[in-house]
Amino acid sequence: MRHVFHLLSGHPLKLDNLSKQMVRQRLSRCRTLSTIQPQNGSPPSPAETPVDPRPWKDPSDRSVLLFPGQGSQFVGMGRGLLRYPNVGDMFEAARKILGYDLLSLCLNGPEEELAKTVHCQPAVFVTSLAAVEKLNHRNPKAIETCVAAAGFSVGEFAALVFSGAISFAEALYAVKVRAEAMQRASDVAPSGMLSVAGKAQAQYKHACLQAKEHCRGLAVEEPVCAVATYLFPDGRVIAGHRQALDFLQQNAKRLHFLRTKMLPVSGAFHTELMSAAVEPLRDVLRQVEVRRPEINVYSNVDGKRYMSEGHVRRQLARQLTAPVKWEQTLHEMFERARGERFPRVYEVGPGRQLGATLQRCNRKAFDGYTHVHPADDDEE
Numbered sequence: 001m002r003h004v005f006h007l008l009s010g011h012p013l014k015l016d017n018l019s020k021q022m023v024r025q026r027l028s029r030c031r032t033l034s035t036i037q038p039q040n041g042s043p044p045s046p047a048e049t050p051v052d053p054r055p056w057k058d059p060s061d062r063s064v065l066l067f068p069g070q071g072s073q074f075v076g077m078g079r080g081l082l083r084y085p086n087v088g089d090m091f092e093a094a095r096k097i098l099g100y101d102l103l104s105l106c107l108n109g110p111e112e113e114l115a116k117t118v119h120c121q122p123a124v125f126v127t128s129l130a131a132v133e134k135l136n137h138r139n140p141k142a143i144e145t146c147v148a149a150a151g152f153s154v155g156e157f158a159a160l161v162f163s164g165a166i167s168f169a170e171a172l173y174a175v176k177v178r179a180e181a182m183q184r185a186s187d188v189a190p191s192g193m194l195s196v197a198g199k200a201q202a203q204y205k206h207a208c209l210q211a212k213e214h215c216r217g218l219a220v221e222e223p224v225c226a227v228a229t230y231l232f233p234d235g236r237v238i239a240g241h242r243q244a245l246d247f248l249q250q251n252a253k254r255l256h257f258l259r260t261k262m263l264p265v266s267g268a269f270h271t272e273l274m275s276a277a278v279e280p281l282r283d284v285l286r287q288v289e290v291r292r293p294e295i296n297v298y299s300n301v302d303g304k305r306y307m308s309e310g311h312v313r314r315q316l317a318r319q320l321t322a323p324v325k326w327e328q329t330l331h332e333m334f335e336r337a338r339g340e341r342f343p344r345v346y347e348v349g350p351g352r353q354l355g356a357t358l359q360r361c362n363r364k365a366f367d368g369y370t371h372v373h374p375a376d377d378d379e380e
Helices: 002-008 012-016 019-030 087-098 102-108 117-138 140-144 155-162 168-186 204-217 242-250 272-287 309-318 326-334 353-361
Strands: 063-067 146-151 191-198 225-232 235-241 257-262 296-298 344-348 369-372
Touching: 063 140, 063 155, 063 353, 087 102, 087 117, 087 168, 102 117, 117 140, 117 155, 117 168, 117 344, 117 369, 140 146, 146 155, 146 326, 155 168, 155 296, 155 309, 168 272, 191 225, 191 242, 204 225, 204 235, 204 242, 225 242, 225 326, 225 353, 235 242, 235 272, 242 257, 272 309, 296 326, 326 353, 344 353, 353 369
Parallel strands: 063 146, 063 344, 146 296, 344 369
Antiparallel strands: 191 235, 191 257, 225 235
């Protein structure tokens, strides 16, 4: 990793000017809170001190950013974004860190190459942060008033860069190591991920136990089948050995599954089949500089916000084998008293899947949703 950082050190100005630093400055300015100034150098008495010195702010005048994950990519993302500040520097840094032309792959494909885990994760990461630059250019207030962010799987790295917790270059290198390690883990045995929408009586964990028992009958050693993502009420992604997923599809009606669909990914992410990928990622996370996020960023592992530098490192490593608790994250982010307004929500990056899940989890929060497309075209 030192070699990569040394390679980039010849361009300190460019890297320092990437969106992360700009966003941090904006966020720092917008979150300055008013405080009581004591007179004559003496502290105010308890009677003079209000319970909460922060001025009330209308939640509808604040914003939240959501960063998508693998599977949202498409050929053509990134088109036209070089016109925005810092995006060209992002893709140039990516070319040096990754060792190939990521921008060309995003723009021109081929699709099968872009869909590979080793390419897809860096592509989604970079284009999502490029979409942040687009949002900042078109609606700077959305950046200035942002109070929280969350990312789905690899999108969590983009959320942390946006929050100022990790630099763009170091986060991208960590994503590179993560993607390569996950690809190697996926190559060990045929596995995958199955999206499931079930009836109210569906018992997902019990269905996974049945699928594993079926695999043992097929002489599959130590079969894996588990809920890998909590999307929305009665919406799950189940991951594991391919034989287990085949069993679930063949028995969908008996298991009270309304719809099942195989996802276009190469392995059983967020299950124990990714165990071999944990140590390479943990090792690189030990070496990168991590700071406490300057805004609330929520972890996929438990839906709670990050509290410290060590917390970030631990949860990012755990995320590889732990289920993504996206439904729980949305509940945590948008929990509020009855009648209280909701912030504006921006999904920055390819796809609209996070908006769709937000709509299923919280319709009132979805009313303030906008998708920031990672290309300049007529699709927006």
